[in-house]
Amino acid sequence: MIKNYFLRHIVYIRIIMIAFIAILSLMIARSFAQQPKWEAPKTADNLSNPFSGNASVLADAKKIYTANCTPCHGDKGRGDGPAAPGLNPKPADHSSAAVQSQSDGALFWKLSEGRMPMPSYKNVFNEQQRWELVSFIRTLAKSPGKK
Numbered sequence: 001m002i003k004n005y006f007l008r009h010i011v012y013i014r015i016i017m018i019a020f021i022a023i024l025s026l027m028i029a030r031s032f033a034q035q036p037k038w039e040a041p042k043t044a045d046n047l048s049n050p051f052s053g054n055a056s057v058l059a060d061a062k063k064i065y066t067a068n069c070t071p072c073h074g075d076k077g078r079g080d081g082p083a084a085p086g087l088n089p090k091p092a093d094h095s096s097a098a099v100q101s102q103s104d105g106a107l108f109w110k111l112s113e114g115r116m117p118m119p120s121y122k123n124v125f126n127e128q129q130r131w132e133l134v135s136f137i138r139t140l141a142k143s144p145g146k147k
């Protein structure tokens with residue numbers, strides 16, 4: 001009788017341990033899992049940048065970018081800032097075709113909304129400043145022959 005009781009007890013402890021390990025490994029696996037590609041809603045493409053092509057705003061935007069975005073995105077926007085190695089997913093390369101091929105509206109939407117670990121800038125910068133940042137990102141595009 002007594003022996004039976006202990007045996008059952010051990011079985012319970014084992015079940016609890018296995019469940020615990022299973023939950024723990026699921027949590028670890030999830031934290032490493034790739035997030036789905038970040039897509040802006042189609043409606044964002046309809047927003048138009050009131051400052052596109054306006055060179056006078058770029059100096060201002062560069063200051064904002066250098067102070068706020070380069071820690072992750074790097075000073076040339078390549079996604080290689082000092083904080084980048086610890087981040088998952090990695091910061092986007094703003095000079096890449098993947099970013100440059102998106103509409104101004106899509107980039108505006110993304111930097112307004114943010115997505116972990118990228119913060120939301122909706123309440124940090126006003127609309128004008130966020131459009132200026134989009135215009136600045138355009139200057140980071142890789143051009144042929146530029147390394």
Ligand code: HEC
Nearest residue numbers: 038068069072089090091092099107110111115117118133
């Ligand atoms: C804490 C690090 C961090 C900071 C600071 C940060 N970003 Fe990001 N950013 C990221 C990461 C990580 C991604 C990729 C997110 C994803 O794919 O889910 C990203 C993606 C983006 C994208 C979308 C690119 C794409 O591939 O579609 C834009 C636009 C962007 N960032 C702009 C900015 C701007 C502008 C600033 C500064 C005002 C900034 N980010 C500051 C980490 C950061």
